[in-house]
Amino acid sequence: MGTDELREGLENVVVAETRLSRIDGEAGELLIGGYPLEELAPNATFEETAFLLRNDRLPTADELDEFRERLASLRSIPDAALDAVRAAAEDESESAMDALRIGAASLSLARDDEDPEADSLLLVAAFPTIVAAYWRVRSGGEPVDPRPDLSHAANYLYMLTGEEPSEAEVRGLETYLNAVVDHGLNASTFTARTIASTESDLVSAITGAVGALKGPLHGGAPGPVLETLLDVHESGDAESYLRQQLDAGERLMGFGHRVYRVRDPRAAVLSDAAERFYAADSSGDEAFFETALETEEAAVDLLAEYKPGRDLETNVEFYTAVLLHGVGVPRELFSATFGVARVGGWTAHCLEQLEDNRLIRPRSSYVGATGREWTPIEARE
Secondary structure: OOOOOOOHHHOOOOOOOOOOEEEEOOOOEEEEOOEEHHHHOOOOOHHHHHHHHHHOOOOOHHHHHHHHHHHHOOOOOOHHHHHHHHHHHHOOOOOHHHHHHHHHHHHHHHOOOOOHHHHHHHHHHHHHHHHHHHHHHHOOOOOOOOOOOOOHHHHHHHHHHOOOOOHHHHHHHHHHHHHOOOOOOOHHHHHHHHHHHOOOOHHHHHHHHHHHHHOHHHHOOHHHHHHHHHHHHHHOOHHHHHHHHHHOOOOOOOEOOOOOOOOOHHHHHHHHHHHHHHHHOOOOOHHHHHHHHHHHHHHHHHHHHHOOOOOOOEOHHHHHHHHHHHHOOOHHHHHHHHHHHHHHHHHHHHHHHHHOOOOOOOOOOOOOOOOOOOOOHHHOO
16 A cells, blocks of 8 residues: 555554454454453453453453452542533433543543553443433432442443342343453544553543544444334334335444444344343343344345345344343443443553554645635735
């Protein structure tokens, strides 16, 4: 590639080396810290996965206990940060992602010195508290204090509802958090690494990442997927409903991906997790899961018919909607819950960037005018 060759969207431009995750879009494979996603996500706790990303190995039992205790001790957020999140929740124009951005930026109030390692733990620990506090206030209640005796995933669900979650709910959420914790140099991760490369602090870097995730092209599709599935579940006819959408020129959300040309491996992991959850949880609606399976099959067939050769297979957002809905995460929090998971990857990337840092400074190709001459304002028409 020549130095002046334009690659829009930085497509296929390699700007960093990482040990955190490897994507094979042609084969539909994803490694997290060297482990196949289908092995790690359904078996690890989120704390184990976060430790893996930081240390390039899984923890021993003693190390895991210590790591859990450190994270649990950092869950409470400063009163000023809580006040800012409360204000966002009371303003109907502010979304959960707005509150997460505001809350993330406020976490600098919770530490005395800028220390990347300490900041990384603070951010991972506090994100669930921020999102849950927003939701409690938005729903007309009061924030629920975190419980240090609960796991990261269990505590998040507890803070949302005030009730201790079931084992099935915790395992379902934990599998989701592991499945989406890291995914190469996506837009938000690239944003975080770019800010970190300036040697700014991690709170600033992660706040920028949240801003990138807020964009609907990055983290906003699971909500519309759920709306589709609920409509199809009510109508009972997936093919007719989806064909009507396609005939109207609408996109089928939850299908197609910038990287994958086959079924997203995260979709496979979350589909299996959703099947286990809906079968195990007494409050789970197995009929809804069957609707999801039927909708996926119909959508893939119709997309092959309407858009041949496009390889529009199921992506992570489709079964994100199915699983998060099942475990009790409100639709309005889907993107923010993605942030609760991805902050584990963002912070690990920032720490990795700082290990052998070089300022990220790409070039642009100028296409504007040249040779213009200054004209005094009185002579301009």
